[in-house]
Amino acid sequence: MSQELLTLIVTHISRPVPGSAHIFFDMQEQPVPDYQVGQFLTLLFPDLGPVPFRRSYSLASTPGVDPQLSICVKRTVNGQASAYLTQKLQVGDILQALPPAGQFVLPETPCPLLLIAGGSGFVPVFALLKAALNRPGNDKIQLLLANRNAESVFFRKELQHLERSHADRLKVFHLLSQATATCEDELKATAHTEVRQGRMSNAWLEFWAEQVLGKQMPEAHAYVCGPPGLMLKASMTLRFLGFGADRLHQEDFIIYTPFRPEASQLPHATIALQFKNKTLSFPVTPGQTLLEGALAAGIELPYSCRSGSCTTCSAQLTGGRVEMYTHNSRVDSDATNGHIFTCVAYPVTPQVQLTIR
Ligand code: FES
Structure with a gap:
């Protein structure tokens, strides 16, 4: 299939x-x-x-x-x-x-947005920015871009155009690790654009977020995409500031090799799968993931990273239990209400039922 x-x-x-x-x-x-x-x-x-x-x-x-x-x-x-x-x-x-x-999408209703990106991590954030400015609502958008210098800022001209056309809603802060004498001239689009030399630290980010969001902090949604160091600092700081999983959105395409559990601890399992309006069945041997079992049986399930980070292989468990192993965590399907990633999921019961939409 x-x-x-x-x-x-x-x-x-x-x-x-x-x-x-x-x-x-x-x-x-x-x-x-x-x-x-x-x-x-x-x-x-x-x-x-x-x-x-x-x-x-x-x-x-x-x-x-x-x-x-x-x-x-x-x-x-x-x-x-x-x-x-x-x-x-x-x-x-x-x-x-x-x-x-993917799940890196805007909330359905407009709200204040805190966008943090570095390098090519600005690609999905730029798409979100265009959409947020294009939909009804007048909520403020704070964008922090961390780059090496002006030349490494993606979509620089397009961003400057958006800053000029939405000066009342969009404020951009460029943080450059290797700023040059001309970078301010190259990046400044409006009187509100800020360009600074420096690297992001947790303390600086906390100060900046409190300053730009003020009383809007409890209702704001934050979006973060960039290199691992930026992702880690931003997520730690934003969690500290009260952003829960419902308001902190992160996109991470780094592929880490996931941990594999000891096969001798796992059962032979039979999987009943609802996929594309069909009911399918396939075996999973101890030490195989659900995805590996399906592919071995000729069932082409969707997947990409095979490391539990991209969400392409999302599925809903409707019976049995699995455990998911990434490079740094083990999560039981009971803890996720049955929402699983087949690429890192190992059956721990002999019968498992799941649905993929
Ligand atoms: S294939 Fe990326 S999370 Fe499973």
Whole structure:
């Protein structure tokens, strides 16, 4: 049983910063899929490495604002897929992808927003920013961008345009670790734009967030995407300031190798699966994840990172129990109300029932 795939034709490639590619797609004989702003595409790479693999990239496009789907990629050290996308991909090439997925989306009703991003982490945050400014409501948006210098700021011109057109709602703070003498001139769009030399610390971030949000802190939603150090500092500080899981949204594409439990402690299990209006059954041997069991049985479930971070493989458990192991945690399905990720889920009961939508 195969999964639904999108066929994407590359129509244009631009370079927002050195070593990056902003890739625009048309669909091949398919309508543009419905998606929510802030979601990602999982691209399939069947021939790039010794074994087929997949990688997820945030959508830079915003539904209702941008007519074409687009992703934006920065080359990473030893990144086979990012090297291909930023150096070899050409207009006219065709890629295959899973439909857009992800939970890094805006709340349904407008509210004050605190956006924190670094490097290419600004890609999904920029999409959210365009959507927030484009929808009804007059809530304030505070954007903190951490970068090396002005040249490494993604979508610099587009951001300056938004700052000028929404000066009453959007305030941008650039924190640069290697600021140059000209960076203020290069980045300042309005009298409100702030440009500072420095690195983010927990104490500084706490001070900044309290200053820019003030009394709006309890109702604000925060969105964070960037390198691991930024993610860690921002999430620690925002939790300390009272942002719970319902108001703190994080997007993390770093792939960590997940821990594997001892197979001898686990049962042989039979899985009953509801998927695409069909009831399927497959075995999972001790030490196999649900995803591995399904793929071995020829059932093509959706997946990308295989490390428990991207959410592509989300499923709902309706019977039995599993345990999920990531690189730094073990979580029982009882603790998540049965919401699981099949790529890191090991059955701990001999019968497991689940549904994938
Ligand atoms: S495939 Fe990414 S969380 Fe499972």
